[in-house]
Amino acid sequence: MLTDFKKFIMRGNVLDLAVAVIIGGAFGKIVSSLVNDIIMPVIGLILGGISFVDLRIIIKAATETTEEVAITYGQFFQNALDFIIIALAIFLMIRAITSRQKEAAAAPAPPPPPPPEVVLLTEIRNLLKQDRDTD
Numbered sequence: 001m002l003t004d005f006k007k008f009i010m011r012g013n014v015l016d017l018a019v020a021v022i023i024g025g026a027f028g029k030i031v032s033s034l035v036n037d038i039i040m041p042v043i044g045l046i047l048g049g050i051s052f053v054d055l056r057i058i059i060k061a062a063t064e065t066t067e068e069v070a071i072t073y074g075q076f077f078q079n080a081l082d083f084i085i086i087a088l089a090i091f092l093m094i095r096a097i098t099s100r101q102k103e104a105a106a107a108p109a110p111p112p113p114p115p116p117e118v119v120l121l122t123e124i125r126n127l128l129k130q131d132r133d134t135d
Contacts, residue, residue, distance in 0.1 A: 028086065035082050052078050 008014065044050050055074025062068035114122075 027089070028082075031086050031089070032082055035078060035085060039081065039085075040078060 040052050044052060052074040053072075055077070056070040056072040058068060058070045060066070060069040
């Protein structure tokens with residue numbers, strides 16, 4: 001059972017998936033930073049200094065014994081923007097990869113060389129033709 005597990009883990013697609021998850025996590029952090037630190041402050045400034053994280057609808061105000069109950073739709077907008085940017089980046093990467101694959105597939109492969117018998121017969125034919133032309 002241990003050898004079967006080792007074979008399963010060492011298959012290429014499992015390793016590719018592991019690498020993709022790790023890189024995806026790091027990419028998600030980069031996109032979150034882009035949205036939180038660069039895009040959202042600009043949008044907030046355009047909208048009059050509003051921070052999206054602070055946007056919420058208070059359903060029940062906080063008291064001394066209970067916490068505030070609120071719908072934080074600003075955080076939702078920020079997460080939605082994160083998702084859209086990540087989806088756009090993945091779309092552009094996949095589009096670039098598929099266009100390169102199409103270019104590679106569109107280029108015709110050179111024809112295979114003829115078998116040695118055909119090359120030999122062609123040489124014999126050319127020699128016979130040459131002898132007839134000299135006569």
